[in-house]
Amino acid sequence: MTKHPTDCNCGCNEPLSQEGISRKDFLKTIGTAGIGLGISPISSMALWEEGKTEDILKSNLVQSGKVQHISLLHTTDLHGQLQVHDEFFLENDRVVYKKRGGFAHLKTLISELRMQNPNSLLIDGGDCFQGSGVASLSEGKALIPLMNLLNYDLVLPGNWEVAYGKQMLLHDLGAYNARKVCTNMTHDATDPEFLFPPYQIFYIAGVKMGFIGYNDPLTPTRQPPAYSYGIKFIKPEINISKYIKILRDQENCKLIFVLTHMGLTQQIHLASQEYTEGVHYILGADTHERIRQPLQAKYAKVTEPGAFGSFLGKLDLIIEDGIIKEESYQLIEVDPEKYKADEEMAAMIQEVSKPYQQKLNRVIGKTKTPLIRYYILETPMDNMITDALMWKFTPDIAVSNGFRFCPPLNPDESGTANITVDFLYCMLPSNNNLILAEVSGQQIMDWLEKELENVFASDPAKRFGGWLVRFQGMKINFTIAREYGKRVNEILIKGKKIDLKKNYQIVSCEREGDPKNLICRIKNVNKITRLPNLIHDVMEEYLAKHSPVSPKLEGRATATDAPANLLTQANGLNYEFR
Structure with a gap:
């Protein structure tokens, strides 16, 4: 069993009591869950506006030294x-x-x-x-x-x-x-x-x-x-x-x-x-x-x-006799x-990066459109990734996880942006093998309902993980405000309505430690094959052949009650991601 050394810096060897110095109003139906919790923006405490630190420093309480x-x-x-x-x-x-x-x-x-x-x-x-x-x-x-x-x-x-x-x-x-x-x-x-x-x-x-x-x-x-x-x-x-x-x-x-x-x-x-x-x-x-x-x-x-x-x-907090008297917050x-x-x-930074720079600075492709991952339903970045999987393996459906990490990559004045190996690691930090499996239409339906529940559950405690799973070869339409198991309105695979009794081929990245009959959280799949290809190699091959790429939102995942550029789960809270 892993234990900490006696000289580690985590604080585990110190007394536990250690002391020292130390898009606005849409989706209201789902937002009612937050409203029901009594959530509201802080309004009346003294100094909430951005940029008010100087006001705090000049306040009479601080100047007097009593707080x-x-x-x-x-x-x-x-x-x-x-x-x-x-x-x-x-x-x-x-x-x-x-x-x-x-x-x-x-x-x-x-x-x-x-x-x-x-x-x-x-x-x-x-x-x-x-x-x-x-x-x-x-x-x-x-x-x-x-x-x-x-x-x-x-x-x-x-x-x-x-x-x-x-x-x-x-x-x-x-x-x-x-x-x-x-x-x-x-x-x-x-x-x-x-x-x-x-x-x-x-x-x-x-x-x-x-x-x-x-x-x-x-x-x-x-x-x-x-x-x-x-x-x-x-x-x-x-x-x-x-x-x-x-x-x-x-x-x-x-x-x-x-x-x-x-x-x-x-x-x-x-x-x-x-x-x-x-x-x-x-x-x-x-x-x-x-x-x-x-x-x-x-x-x-x-x-x-x-x-x-x-x-x-x-x-910023102004404390008097252990009580917060004034407070201000800035992002x-x-x-x-x-x-x-x-x-x-x-x-x-230069020193710690030096051993990896030659590898990471290599340009492997270009993009003419911004690569972005902030949107919850569908993103250009992940459309590019699943496009690559579809191109390489020609399954019925190519799937990638709904990750959040990776900042955007925006073309400069030349009209393109270089995609480097470093940016590939930002998009996909784990260079996993790919796996191919066979799943039924019913399994796909059940899986999508569960994935939607993970993102949009009416009970906030049941929302977990990243954003909606990403895919190519499939289009879905759903209604967020409905209850679990009843959100999906339509699934099209290769342009045709899903057949719940038919089997479909799906390709996705391997997740280390998953059961052998599971792919991308779909249980009890058939004919599963671990492919020799690594996701980074597939991306490099795809970009070498298709650059400059121009991924964009295509309506692969649409909701009847939310825009394509949905940016937050936290609706109905007088909060906007911007």
């Missing part, structure tokens, strides 16, 4: 994106691309914010060392010195932190200088010892603050099962009230925060349950949502600060024009 000003700086879902990259924005219902992110620019922003308020705590919500070429080829090790240079105070593992297995999870996170927290990952069913401390305590400006943390308990289902071998995940409802009580009653914490990597709708659901009473904020992650105004649920407020290092969430864009590159970080 404490604390800043929580929050990143998440960095996905190994070390360099400045294209980023997607929605402005006046128009898609706009801007250059954002980059660790060297993020470092400058963080340094400036810490100078503005030394009473700052830097937190990361997980999914850091998966999602790029350097991250994949180094199994996360290249990210360690970069995260340490950013000088995080506290980190939570995300669902993709298991990508290289339990040993590498413990190695990579264990090498972070930051404290770790995770209240729902233990070694296995026979050893209930936590992988990381279940809570952490910080004294900041004399205020005692407690943190607990939850990775998505559905990780072993979301990710290939082999990734999580030797790890047991616990649902928050099993123990969250216990640790809230410990922090509040035994440790006498004045403020309690929950770091989560569960997705916005699950986090709002959690913040609305009675067992979460006593928590001030849920600092969320996983769905890459861009919360600009925290959402107020029944028992706690919820934030989520985007992804890829394109944004940083900043929560700050990491604009490389505004925040110049930190020279030390830039040099370190």
Whole structure:
């Protein structure tokens, strides 16, 4: 069994009570689930508008020295994106691309914010060392010195932190200088010892603050099962009230925060349950949502600060006698024009990337249209991937998972953008074998109903994983607001209505640890064949023959009650992804 060394940095060998310094109104039918939870935007507390930090600093309470000003700086879902990259924005219902992110620019922003308020705590919500070429080829090790240079105070593992297995999870996170927290990952069913401390305590400006943390308990289902071998995940409802009580009653914490990597709708659901009473904020992650105004649920407020290092969430709190008197939240864009590159970080990125640059910088194709993965129903990026599978193997249906990671790639003034091996790793970090199988029309129908339930369940706690599964060779139409098992209106395969009694060939990527008779979560398939081809090789062959490509939305997946460019599950909450 994997145990931590006595000199590891995860915090497991320290006392658990450790203290130190430290599209607007559509889809209302589905949105009623959120409204029923009592969710609303925070409105009346003093300083919610963006850019009001100066007002806080100038307030009479702060100037008098009678209160404490604390800043929580929050990143998440960095996905190994070390360099400045294209980023997607929605402005006046128009898609706009801007250059954002980059660790060297993020470092400058963080340094400036810490100078503005030394009473700052830097937190990361997980999914850091998966999602790029350097991250994949180094199994996360290249990210360690970069995260340490950013000088995080506290980190939570995300669902993709298991990508290289339990040993590498413990190695990579264990090498972070930051404290770790995770209240729902233990070694296995026979050893209930936590992988990381279940809570952490910080004294900041004399205020005692407690943190607990939850990775998505559905990780072993979301990710290939082999990734999580030797790890047991616990649902928050099993123990969250216990640790809230410990922090509040035994440790006498004045403020309690929950770091989560569960997705916005699950986090709002959690913040609305009675067992979460006593928590001030849920600092969320996983769905890459861009919360600009925290959402107020029944028992706690919820934030989520985007992804890829394109944004940083900043929560400013004015505390008097252990009570929050004023608060302000900003979602700050990491604009490389505004925040110049930190020279030390830039040099370190160059150093850790050098062993992989020759491989990763190779151009394997070009695109004339933006490659984007933000849309929930269908994306140009995944249309290209499934087009490649269809071209290579000519099955009835080619399938790819509904991933969220990978920033966009937008053509420049020349009209094209280079697709490199690095971008291939961003799209598909795991270079898996392909598998071919035979499934019945009824199996396809049942599978699609389950996939739709995973994304659009009326119960937010049942929504998990990425966005809708992606495919070529098939078109589906559905109604989101209907109940499970009754959403699908029509399925066409190769232009013909599906025959529930007919067998169809399907090709998809292998998931390590899946049963031999399962493909892409379709159970009991027949005539399954593990192909010798790797997905990266297929993509390179396809791009070599078809570049420049021009993937776009084609109506492969359409809903009667949502637009093709649907960007969030969290509807009805006075929130818009932009």
